[in-house]
Amino acid sequence: xxxxxxxxIGSDDVDPLTGLYLRRGxxxxxxxxxxxxxxxxxxxxxxxxxxxxxxxxxxxxGHDTGDxxxxxxxxxIRRAAGPDATVARTSGDEFAVFLPSGDAVAALADKxxxxxxxxxxxxxxxxxxxxxxxIAQSPMDGADAEALLRSATIALHQxxxxxxxxxxxxxxxxQDRARLRLALETDLxxxxxxxxxxxxxxxxxxxxxxxxxxxxxxxxxxxxxxxALLRWQxxxxxxxxxxxxxxxxxxxxxxxxxxxWALRRACHDAANWPLxxxxxxxxxxxxxxxxxxREGPALIAGISEALTGAGLPxxxxxxxxxxxxxxxxGAATLAAIYALGIRLAIDDFGTGYSSLSRLSQFSFDRIKIxxxxxxxxxxxxxxxxxxxxxxxxxxIRAIAALGNGLGIATVVEGVETAAQASLARQAGVTEMQxxxxxxxxxxxxxxxxxxxLDQANSFGMSAHE
Amino acid sequence: xxxxxxxxxxxxxxTMTGPPEAxxxxxxxxxxxxxxxxxxxxxxxxxxxxxxxxxxxxEGPQSVLEDLFETIQYDPRHDNxxxxxxxxxxxxxxxxxxxxxxxxxxxxxxxAVAAKALGSPDQITTAADGHGFLAVxxxxxxxxxxxxxxxxxxx
Numbered sequence: 001x002x003x004x005x006x007x008x009i010g011s012d013d014v015d016p017l018t019g020l021y022l023r024r025g026x027x028x029x030x031x032x033x034x035x036x037x038x039x040x041x042x043x044x045x046x047x048x049x050x051x052x053x054x055x056x057x058x059x060x061x062g063h064d065t066g067d068x069x070x071x072x073x074x075x076x077i078r079r080a081a082g083p084d085a086t087v088a089r090t091s092g093d094e095f096a097v098f099l100p101s102g103d104a105v106a107a108l109a110d111k112x113x114x115x116x117x118x119x120x121x122x123x124x125x126x127x128x129x130x131x132x133x134x135i136a137q138s139p140m141d142g143a144d145a146e147a148l149l150r151s152a153t154i155a156l157h158q159x160x161x162x163x164x165x166x167x168x169x170x171x172x173x174x175q176d177r178a179r180l181r182l183a184l185e186t187d188l189x190x191x192x193x194x195x196x197x198x199x200x201x202x203x204x205x206x207x208x209x210x211x212x213x214x215x216x217x218x219x220x221x222x223x224x225x226x227x228a229l230l231r232w233q234x235x236x237x238x239x240x241x242x243x244x245x246x247x248x249x250x251x252x253x254x255x256x257x258x259x260x261w262a263l264r265r266a267c268h269d270a271a272n273w274p275l276x277x278x279x280x281x282x283x284x285x286x287x288x289x290x291x292x293x294r295e296g297p298a299l300i301a302g303i304s305e306a307l308t309g310a311g312l313p314x315x316x317x318x319x320x321x322x323x324x325x326x327x328x329x330g331a332a333t334l335a336a337i338y339a340l341g342i343r344l345a346i347d348d349f350g351t352g353y354s355s356l357s358r359l360s361q362f363s364f365d366r367i368k369i370x371x372x373x374x375x376x377x378x379x380x381x382x383x384x385x386x387x388x389x390x391x392x393x394x395x396i397r398a399i400a401a402l403g404n405g406l407g408i409a410t411v412v413e414g415v416e417t418a419a420q421a422s423l424a425r426q427a428g429v430t431e432m433q434x435x436x437x438x439x440x441x442x443x444x445x446x447x448x449x450x451x452x453l454d455q456a457n458s459f460g461m462s463a464h465e
Numbered sequence: 466x467x468x469x470x471x472x473x474x475x476x477x478x479x480t481m482t483g484p485p486e487a488x489x490x491x492x493x494x495x496x497x498x499x500x501x502x503x504x505x506x507x508x509x510x511x512x513x514x515x516x517x518x519x520x521x522x523x524e525g526p527q528s529v530l531e532d533l534f535e536t537i538q539y540d541p542r543h544d545n546x547x548x549x550x551x552x553x554x555x556x557x558x559x560x561x562x563x564x565x566x567x568x569x570x571x572x573x574x575x576x577a578v579a580a581k582a583l584g585s586p587d588q589i590t591t592a593a594d595g596h597g598f599l600a601v602x603x604x605x606x607x608x609x610x611x612x613x614x615x616x617x618x619x620x
Contacts, residue, residue, distance in 0.1 A: 072535055079539060118538040118546045121473060121531045126551040 015089045017067055018074035023096075026088035030098050030145035034138055043137045045102030047109060048152040049077065049116070052130045052164040054093035061125045068122045069129070076115045081108065096149070102137050109133050109167045117165070130165035132156055141170045154178050185248050187234065192254055203268055207233050208258070210265045212284075213440035214453060215411055215433040218425040223276055223453045225283030225318070227433065228266035229440045230258070242287075250291050259292045260302040267310035267317060269443045277454040285318040285345060290325035296333045303337065314341035318366065322347050326362060338363045345411075350395055364408065369399050369429065371414025377423060393423060400428035467528040472554040474522045475534075477543040479514070488516075491542060492566075500563040508533060509557055511565040519543055524557045 013025030021029070033044055051073065058066040070093065077095055078087050085108075086098040097112075099105060116131045134156025142148030155170040157178065162168065191207045212226035232240040249255040263286050270284035292299050307314055319337055321330070323346060338344055344364035351370045376392030396412060403410035412424040415434030424432055441449055481491045492514050503509065508525035521537075523530055530551075538546065559565055 075535075076538065114544055115538065118544075119475070119534075119548045121534045121548070121551050123531075124471070124527060124551075124553075126473075126548045128548070 018071055018089050020074050020078070020095070021086065021088035023088060023090040026086055026090070026096050026098055027145045027149065029086045030148060033098070033100055034144060034148075040139070042100070043102035043140075044148075045099045045105045045135065045137045046142075046148045046152045047097040047099075047105065047112070048090070048134045048136075048149070048156045049095045049097065049112060049131050050133075050156055050160070051093040051116070052132055052160075054129060057127055057129065061123065061127065065123045065125055065127075069120050069127055072120055072122070073116055073129075076118075077112060080111050080115050096152070105135060105137070109135060113165070113167060132159040132164045133167035134159055134170065135167060136170040151175070181248065184237075184240075184245060185252060188232075188245060188248055188254065189252060191232075192257060203265060205261060207235065208261070209233055209442060210262055210269065211440035211442055212269070212446050212449075213433060214437050214449060215285075215431050216437050216453065218421065218430055218432055220278075222278045222280065223282065223450060224280070224431055225285060225316075226270075226446065227285040227320070227440075228262065228269075228287070230262045230287075246289060250289060255289055255291050256295055256298070259289060260299075260306070262286060263288075263302060264306040264309060267306040267312045269446070270316060271310040271312040274447050274450055276450055281313075281316055282450070283316050283318050283343065284312075285320050287320045287347065288325070290322065290330070293321060293325050293330040293333055296336075299333060300336050300340070303342065304340065307342075315343065318343035318345050320345045320347040320368065323349060323351070331362070334362060334364075348413075350399060359402075359406075366409045366411055366431075367399060367403050368411045368413055368433075369396060371434070373399075374412050374414050374420050374424065374434075375416075377420055393427065396424060396429060397427040400424075400430075403430070404428055468526040469553050470524065470555075470557070471527040471530050471552065472522065472524045472558070473530050473534060473551045474520070474549040476518060476520045476547045476549055478518055478545040479516070479542065480544050481542050495540075495542065496564055496566055502533075503563045506533065509559045509562050509564075511559050511562060511567065513567045520549075522559065524554065524559060527553075 013022050013028075014020070015022050030044070030046065038044075054066070057069060070089070074087070074089060074095070077097060081087055081097045081099075084100060088096045088098075090096045097108070099108070112133060113131060117129070120127045120129070134152045134154065136142055136148050136151035136155060138148050141151040151170040154174050155168045158174050159166050159168040168174075191205075209231050211229045211231050213229060214226050215224050216222060217224055230242050230246075232242075232245050234240050246255065249258050266284050266286045270282065273282055276282060288299070303317070303319070306312075307317060319342055321334070321344070326334070326346060334344060343366065344362070345366035345368055346359075346364060347368050348370045349367045350373060373392045373395045377396075400410050409430045410428075411431040411433055412420075412429045413433050415421050415424065415432045415436045417436060420434075421432055421436055437453070438449060479488070481488050492512075496512065499512070503525075506525060506529050508523055508529060510521060510523040510525075513520040523533065525533075
């Protein structure tokens with residue numbers, strides 16, 4: 001194989017299943033095309049097309065059916081691409097289309113998304129799949145075949161990150177993001193691998209900490225509890241937010257270990273908090289990702305162990321899940337968590353997919369109203385967005401009414417000004433969280449914060465630090 | 466196994482534009498070609514055209530239907546194809562028809578709207594909607610066999 005000249009297209013370069021070129025075949029055709037002198041306006045273009053979640057087809061209908069679908073996909077792409085294009089199957093369910101001239105690329109990409117997305121009937125199965133497409137054009141996105149393939153693949157990954165079933169053209173910023181992602185992924189693996197043995201029991205991790213943000217009752221000003229927020233203290237990049245590394249941890253299969261550590265840490269910290277002067281108890285809220293929820297029994301065992309290990313009563317722990325987690329098949333797991341006496345909250349409410357009928361099927365204790373609604377009303381720092389002012393307030397009122405109707409608490413997130421707090425209170429929301437009360441603080445700062453919030457008789461007046 | 470009798474129903478959006486006569490001619494051509502092909506391949510069925518959408522039922526040997534359906538995907542006169550059902554059947558519902566046709570007849574439109582059959586494929590969101598549509602279509606073709614003015618070719 002290694003002795004074959006790249007410029008010669010032999011049978012080794014053709015996929016026996018689809019009759020399309022393999023990666024090496026299209027690579028040498030691209031190389032030949034790019035090597036020819038041409039008008040700079042010609043822009044040879046490469047599309048890389050990946051079938052979304054094709055593994056599910058193989059898993060549910062079998063590989064024979066999967067292969068037949070791949071043949072039909074190949075034929076559809078070949079037909080749509082036309083005689084001037086070179087089409088290849090570059091890996092299992094990934095295809096590439098090279099156009100010597102890029103004029104009609106947008107129309108072709110749309111046509112491919114449409115045509116590949118039409119249903120397939122094979123071996124008695126009716127199958128519908130979607131595709132994601134990345135596009136790169138030479139010379140700006142890549143001067144040689146390898147660079148062009150790489151750029152198109154980066155654009156493809158961007159299309160997949162943005163939700164699949166779409167096309168994205170390569171932009172240089174995507175490469176920076178891809179590099180950063182790769183670097184972070186490597187660091188995250190390393191950070192956790194170093195402590196893999198201890199991870200199951202350790203209470204401290206070198207690079208990870210849990211910070212706590214207070215929530216207070218809007219009517220009485222009383223502190224009700226804290227949300228536990230995982231932070232990654234990166235040795236060179238500084239403090240990294242969960243939004244940046246949780247998706248990474250999920251994609252490389254480390255979310256389970258990291259999530260159960262955060263849960264154990266939070267329960268341990270909460271068990272040692274001083275009692276507030278108002279005599280009530282303080283809850284600790286911990287986020288659980290949809291992937292953790294899918295682990296079902298392992299998650300429930302982890303939660304029970306965290307409670308027992310810390311000596312924390314179940315009713316002081318609250319599990320926060322997003323709407324999308326609720327939409328997946330986590331119903332049994334959520335019911336089991338609820339049955340343990342643990343509280344359940346829906347996080348970022350109003351931005352996901354929950355339907356009211358879906359809501360009524362679950363038992364939960366709190367709705368957390370997504371920060372975007374209050375921030376649309378008039379934040380301290382952001383410019384007020386005209387037009388969305390009424391909408392944010394209206395949504396908050398509607399969600400508060402929903403909570404009242406269900407007889408459960410509502411928490412408005414992201415409150416930064418006294419005016420926002422006052423509006424939320426008038427709307428009937430029961431609790432708030434945000435910079436107005438306090439930013440998230442390290443575990444060691446929690447006792448002092450509890451003492452300070454105990455003394456403040458009106459949160460609306462307390463200056464934030 | 467692959468020659469077992471199957472039924473396939475799908476819904477799609479018309480992409481033909483232009484004056485009504487041109488669209489009518491386009492549908493006429495679809496019917497003409499499909500009737501010829503179907504007769505040879507042992508396929509029977511019915512086509513409903515609402516103006517905005519097509520709905521078609523095809524019945525015949527499984528492998529024949531699978532190849533025929535693939536060919537239909539390449540037809541640029543429609544897009545947004547959604548399958549309503551694909552399964553084995555004991556007997557044909559449209560046995561006498563190489564491709565019965567129900568066009569934009571007013572009484573059909575009323576019934577179909579009542580059964581949520583017309584409009585966009587998005588409106589058929591449940592199996593019940595799909596079955597409602599099929600019931601309307603089947604009923605309409607059956608009644609037309611008794612002499613109603615439906616443009617259908619009886620073999």
